[in-house]
Amino acid sequence: MPENTMEKHNIVTCTAPVNIAVIKYWGKRNEELILPINSSLSVTLHQDQLKTTTTVATSRSFQEDQIWLNGKEEDITHPRLQSCLREIRRLARKRRNDGDSPLDPSILSQKVHICSVNNFPTAAGLASSAAGFACLVYTLARVFGIEGELSGIARQGSGSACRSMYGGFVQWIMGQKDDGKDSLAQQVEPETHWPDLRILVLVASAEKKSVGSTSGMQTSVQTSCLLMHRAESVVPGRMEEMIEAVRGKNFAAFADLTMKDSNQFHATCLDTYPPIFYLNSVSQQVINLVHRFNRHYGETRLAYTFDAGPNAVIYTLQQHVPEFVQAVQHFFPPERNGGQFIQGLPVNQAALSEELKQAIALEPMPKGISYIISTKAGPGPRVVEDPTQHLIGSDGMPKKTV
Numbered sequence: 001m002p003e004n005t006m007e008k009h010n011i012v013t014c015t016a017p018v019n020i021a022v023i024k025y026w027g028k029r030n031e032e033l034i035l036p037i038n039s040s041l042s043v044t045l046h047q048d049q050l051k052t053t054t055t056v057a058t059s060r061s062f063q064e065d066q067i068w069l070n071g072k073e074e075d076i077t078h079p080r081l082q083s084c085l086r087e088i089r090r091l092a093r094k095r096r097n098d099g100d101s102p103l104d105p106s107i108l109s110q111k112v113h114i115c116s117v118n119n120f121p122t123a124a125g126l127a128s129s130a131a132g133f134a135c136l137v138y139t140l141a142r143v144f145g146i147e148g149e150l151s152g153i154a155r156q157g158s159g160s161a162c163r164s165m166y167g168g169f170v171q172w173i174m175g176q177k178d179d180g181k182d183s184l185a186q187q188v189e190p191e192t193h194w195p196d197l198r199i200l201v202l203v204a205s206a207e208k209k210s211v212g213s214t215s216g217m218q219t220s221v222q223t224s225c226l227l228m229h230r231a232e233s234v235v236p237g238r239m240e241e242m243i244e245a246v247r248g249k250n251f252a253a254f255a256d257l258t259m260k261d262s263n264q265f266h267a268t269c270l271d272t273y274p275p276i277f278y279l280n281s282v283s284q285q286v287i288n289l290v291h292r293f294n295r296h297y298g299e300t301r302l303a304y305t306f307d308a309g310p311n312a313v314i315y316t317l318q319q320h321v322p323e324f325v326q327a328v329q330h331f332f333p334p335e336r337n338g339g340q341f342i343q344g345l346p347v348n349q350a351a352l353s354e355e356l357k358q359a360i361a362l363e364p365m366p367k368g369i370s371y372i373i374s375t376k377a378g379p380g381p382r383v384v385e386d387p388t389q390h391l392i393g394s395d396g397m398p399k400k401t402v
C-alpha cells in the first residue's frame, strides 16, 4: 500500500438500528428486487442498545472492493451486496452526469473497503441483516454524496432493512409496480411519539438459526395457502388498524394486533411444507406467561412477537417493566454466576406478588432465557463524526481492534 493512501482515501463511518416488526413481512413476489407480498410495520430499536457500525473507505490504491464483517472477510460477490453497490454507484454517476455532485468525480472509479460490526449476535434472529444492510447503504450514500430516498436500495440488501432507514414507527408499503419503485419504507411516527413504550428482547438462544428467513419464506410462498390468505385478506386491514393504534398510542390495540400477527406468521411457518419451527419450548412458555399476566390484570399490559427464531421481543409500557422482569426471573431462573441478566436501560426492582405467581403457575425453566436487553424506540441511521471511531485504519485495512 503506498504511503500516501491516507490523504487519498475518503472515509465515512455510520451506525444503523435494528427494527422489530409488529406486522410481519414474510414472502416475496420478486426474489431479485426483494418485493414483498404484503406491507409490514415495525418499531426501530434504540442504537444505544443494538446497532451496526460500518466504515466505508475509497482509495485510488485499492485493487478491489472488499468487505469485512465482524472481523472476518466475507464474499463481496454476494448478489445482495452487489445490488446495493451497483445501485449506489449508478445514482452517483447520474448525479455527476447531471452536474450536481459535490464530489471529486474520480471517486467513481475507485474501489471500496467496507468494514462492519454488529454489537449483538449475527444471524440469531435479532435482525442483523436489517441493521447491516441499512448501515451499508446509508454509509455508501454518504461516501458517494447521495441524498434522499434510500430505502429502495436498502430493500435490495434485505427486505426488512428498508424499515431500518427510519427511526420510530415505520411502514414498508409493498407497492404495486413490477420494477419495485413504489416498494418503500415510510415513517409513520417519530421515535419521540410514544415515550413510555418499552421493548425487551428475551434472548433464548444466541445460536445461528436453522432455516434462514430468505429460504424459509420461499418455501412458504410455494407451499402455504394460509400465507396467500394472510397477505391478501388479513394484512391490509391490520396495517390500517395498527397505524391507528400507533397514532393514538392505544397500547391494548397495538399489543393485541402484534401478538395475533406474530402468531399468524408462525402459523404460516407450520403451514409450510415441510413445516418450519422457529418457536421452541421457551418461546411457548413466554407466550403463556404473557397471556396469564394480562389475564390476571384484566387488561393487555404486555405483547410478544417472534421473528425467524426463538427469541421473544416484548412490547410494554414503562410502568409494567419491573414486575414483568421479576416474573421472567422467577419462571426462568438465570445462572447464578452468569453475566448481567438485564442489559441496556436500567430496570427498577419490584416485588412479585403471590397472586401473580399463582396466576401464572408455570413450571420454572432454569436458564431458559440467557439475558434480557431492555430498550425503547430510537432514531434512524447516523453519521459518526469522531474520526477515532473509524473501523478502517490509515493503511486502508480493518483496525486490529475490530
Ligand SMILES: Nc1ncnc2c1ncn2[C@@H]1O[C@H](COP(=O)(O)OP(=O)(O)OP(=O)(O)O)[C@@H](O)[C@H]1O
Binding pocket: 052, 053, 069, 116, 117, 118, 122, 123, 124, 125, 126, 127, 128, 129, 130, 131, 132, 133, 136, 160, 212, 213, 214, 307, 308
Ligand atoms: N453488519 C452487516 N453488514 C452487512 N451485512 C450484514 C451485516 N450483519 C449481517 N449481515 C448479513 O445478514 C446475514 C444474516 O441475516 P439473516 O437474515 O440470516 O439473519 P438475521 O438478520 O439475524 O435474522 P432475521 O432478519 O431473520 O430476523 C449475514 O449472514 C450477513 O450476510
Ligand SMILES: C[C@@](O)(CCOP(=O)(O)OP(=O)(O)O)CC(=O)O
Binding pocket: 020, 021, 023, 024, 025, 026, 034, 040, 129, 130, 157, 158, 159, 160, 161, 213, 214, 215, 306, 307, 308
Ligand atoms: C420474520 C421477519 O423478521 C422476516 C425478515 O426477513 P428478511 O428481511 O431477513 O428477509 P430477506 O428479505 O430475504 O433478507 C419479519 C419482518 O422483519 O418483517
